[in-house]
Amino acid sequence: ETGVTQTPRHLVMGMTNKKSLKCEQHLGHNAMYWYKQSAKKPLELMFVYNFKEQTENNSVPSRFSPECPNSSHLFLHLHTLQPEDSALYLCASSQEGQYNEQFFGPGTRLTVL
Amino acid sequence: GQQLNQSPQSMFIQEGEDVSMNCTSSSIFNTWLWYKQDPGEGPVLLIALYKAGELTSNGRLTAQFGITRKDSFLNISASIPSDVGIYFCAGRDTGTYKYIFGTGTRLKVLA
Numbered sequence: 729e730t731g732v733t734q735t736p737r738h739l740v741m742g743m744t745n746k747k748s749l750k751c752e753q754h755l756g757h758n759a760m761y762w763y764k765q766s767a768k769k770p771l772e773l774m775f776v777y778n779f780k781e782q783t784e785n786n787s788v789p790s791r792f793s794p795e796c797p798n799s800s801h802l803f804l805h806l807h808t809l810q811p812e813d814s815a816l817y818l819c820a821s822s823q824e825g826q827y828n829e830q831f832f833g834p835g836t837r838l839t840v841l
Numbered sequence: 842g843q844q845l846n847q848s849p850q851s852m853f854i855q856e857g858e859d860v861s862m863n864c865t866s867s868s869i870f871n872t873w874l875w876y877k878q879d880p881g882e883g884p885v886l887l888i889a890l891y892k893a894g895e896l897t898s899n900g901r902l903t904a905q906f907g908i909t910r911k912d913s914f915l916n917i918s919a920s921i922p923s924d925v926g927i928y929f930c931a932g933r934d935t936g937t938y939k940y941i942f943g944t945g946t947r948l949k950v951l952a
Binding site: 820 | 845872874881884885886889929931933939940941942943944945
């Protein structure tokens with residue numbers, strides 16, 4: 729248990745569906761992240777939020793839409809995804825400062841049909 | 842773009858053996874992190890390194906921040922079956938402060 733939870737753990741959706749991934753951190757951190765993990769590729773940073781403000785959008789397609797209502801919660805809204813978007817989506821949090829290790833949630837395994 | 846080369850890509854070892862893996866970068870980092878990921882789970886932080894030359898242990902795990910600040914290694918002593926998993930390094934870029942992740946070392950331990 730790392731203090732970062734993600735729901736759902738598994739999601740199967742069609743290309744026309746709309747779904748949302750949820751992340752919650754119980755560590756009192758002020759930064760949250762979305763990463764995409766595909767087979768045999770390094771973790772790809774998608775979005776960064778610091779103090780609820782988006783500070784990074786790593787050229788992510790607009791079919792992925794993040795939302796950070798407060799410093800403990802992070803959402804990733806999904807719509808009209810493509811099969812190549814199938815991957816493990818990981819949420820992480822950190823306390824920005826000198827020591828800023830990132831702690832990851834268990835991930836959501838997404839399959840797009 | 843920046844790249845982290847992590848090696849080896851995979852290892853098959855006998856239980857009780859020691860393991861060594863490393864990451865090298867084309868640029869300087871100010872932090873190195875080592876993670877382990879079990880199947881179906883997210884990466885779990887094992888060791889964090891903040892200074893060049895720093896050597897840190899966590900039980901049977903030992904990691905070092907290379908003196909050039911472009912590399913790091915992780916050693917596991919006396920491996921056991923539960924050491925199986927994928928080990929990732931991550932380096933924090935001194936300019937962007939973003940973490941760059943390696944492609945992982947897949948470790949399998951034969952009993």
